[in-house]
Amino acid sequence: MNPQLIGIEELTGTYPFDIRQSIKAMRLNRFFWQMREQQARNRWLEDRTSAYDLAGLTEEERTLVDNTDWLGLIRYGVCFFVLEKFARVVKITNLGMYASMRGETLEAFLKTRQVPDAV
Secondary structure, three states: OOHHHOOHHHOOOOOOOOHHHHHHOHHHHHHHHHHHOHHHHHHHHHOHHHHHHHHOOOHHHHHHHHOOOHHHHHHHOOOHHHHHHHHHHOOOOHHHHHHHHOOOOHHHHHHOOOOOOOO
């Protein structure tokens, strides 16, 4: 284990992205990275099974994607920066993802931010 991560499990809501997580989630990270290409987006929108088969995703990974389980994907080891690519495909903003990760609606989440005139 990386000595910098000793005790990390005691920090609630912390999900480090390290080499082990990166390797575990490599198929998903590549799948999401490809969402910046129109062809990959169209494939997923038109035929999910084909897109998943082409990416070699496992049943667990397919379920995480189908459920847009943002927090589950992070816990699995997906890099947030590639999740942003997919969020645009399903028309979710970063703030919407954050809210979902907290188990809140976007409106409830915005009320916890110090943003004047937020919803």
